[in-house]
Amino acid sequence: MATAAADKGWESYPKRLLNYDPLREDGVSYDARLAKDNKRLFTEKGNINVDVLDIFRDEFVADNKKPTTYQDTDAFEECLTSSPPNREFRFYTLKPANPKVISRSRVAIPEDTLRKLLTVHQVMPGFIDFLQAFGRRASSSDTGFGGCKRRIEYAPNSSKQRNMKSYEICYNIKFAEEHGRKEKEDEPPKDPWSIRQTCIYQKFEYEKKSSTWIMVQPSDKATTRLNEVFKARAEEYIEDTMHNPMDIHLVFLSGAAENWRWYYNYLENKLYETTTGALSSAVGRRGKTVTFGNYNQHLDFEVEFKDVQELQRFEEKVQSLLLALETNRDTITTLQKHNDQLRKCGLGLEEHHFTAVDDSLDTYLTELAIYKRNVEALLQRIRGRSRLLYNILDYRNAETAHRHGQKNVDFAELGRRDTDLMMKMTKRTTREAVAVKIVTFVTLFYLPATFVATFLSANCVKFVEETVNGRIISRMAVSKDLILFAAITGPLMCITLSIWFIWDRIEKRRVIEECGDKPNRNLE
Structure with missing residues (x-):
């Protein structure tokens, strides 16, 4: 060609x-x-x-x-x-x-x-x-x-x-x-x-x-x-x-x-920092607070849904590491096969040239197998911690629901007591209303007679007897006290009504200003 x-x-x-x-x-x-x-x-x-x-x-x-x-x-x-x-x-x-x-x-x-x-x-x-x-x-x-x-x-x-x-x-x-x-x-x-x-x-x-x-x-x-x-x-x-x-x-x-070991150690420490509190989380009792000098540490482990999300992202990162290790393992295995095929071709080389490469590749495969085993164990721990976090979260949710349910029971008991009290007050009010009705009826019955008796006893109206043509005639004469009563009572009533009217308007305007609305003519 x-x-x-x-x-x-x-x-x-x-x-x-x-x-x-x-x-x-x-x-x-x-x-x-x-x-x-x-x-x-x-x-x-x-x-x-x-x-x-x-x-x-x-x-x-x-x-x-x-x-x-x-x-x-x-x-x-x-x-x-x-x-x-x-x-x-x-x-x-x-x-x-x-x-x-x-x-x-x-x-x-x-x-x-x-x-x-x-x-x-x-x-x-x-x-x-x-x-x-x-x-x-x-x-x-x-x-x-x-x-x-x-x-x-x-x-x-x-x-x-x-x-x-x-x-x-x-x-x-x-x-x-x-x-x-x-x-x-x-x-x-x-x-x-x-x-x-x-x-x-x-x-x-x-x-x-x-x-x-x-x-x-x-x-x-x-x-x-x-x-x-x-x-x-x-x-x-x-x-x-x-x-x-x-x-x-x-x-x-x-x-x-070179860096797989240090990266794995970082991930392991990260898992410990993130979830170690879940292992000592207080269940069924209130968490304790320990004081170290001026530093207070609460031993209870507060779990939120974002913690589960963070652990899921962490698990995906570890899975990416496992996938990378498996990919490198497959690559090195293929390189071993290629080196063995070159050995068959000869290339004018001594056997030790190929053996040295095989030994190095075997070493890398052994290291990858160790890292892969450790990462798989780390994944199992992550999944176990994830289940633990879910269980703690469910338990805390159940505790919260129980507390809310207990509060609802307490509220229902208070409501029942309020209802009983309202029923007693209603019965008492009913009895009092009957009594007031009776008193009102009696008052209305005697009110006209009382008014007439009071009016006549005030000497505002007098009956004068006169003899006319040998006959005794009685007539009603208005006393000067009635005129004085009207002269004093009338102005006092006007003053009282005026004071009430002015006070009522002032109160309505104050309420309107507190509400922040413009004056409403209907309120006035």
């Missing part, structure tokens, strides 16, 4: 790859997915930030050996075409566009430039599956994606498995890291840990004895360790013609396993 220009056909990657097989890969789908996720995954044209590190066989890696950072698209594309014959490793580091949100940030490379990179190095299409786990996301979706994809290409017309031409391997590895983000400058972060991921791709070409690596958003510690590894083994690489090409994977795997 004739080899065209290095980046020819990059526009339709991966359909123009030299080893593209439509039976195994759907090139149309990969092409469409890259275009669809352009804004989510990649930066705009001209916005690039990629590190390139070349390691040569005859080079001593000094302390100041640093990758070349490309922030110009043309310069980076020119770098793609360079291929020195003595180059043993080339590392491309695709960094996040926003370092503060690693693993959820876009990759700092335009889509067109990435297509050229993948076309020049004939990267297998499966790399796109792992790349799509990055990019901007509103939530931590797709965190469960992982695994490992690999492909071995043998020399044409080869009947022996040893005649390997090249291999490609790509996987996603997850790790825990302290992000350092703070909600407030003067306060420590509430949740200082996060689970991140990095994508590792390697293409090893047997004839050139060289490897091309693409690392998507690796940790700073991993890139630093790479330089340390090459510096420490510089002389060994000069003496030996070749090392196991799987060696470098151990750098990323060991770095990913």
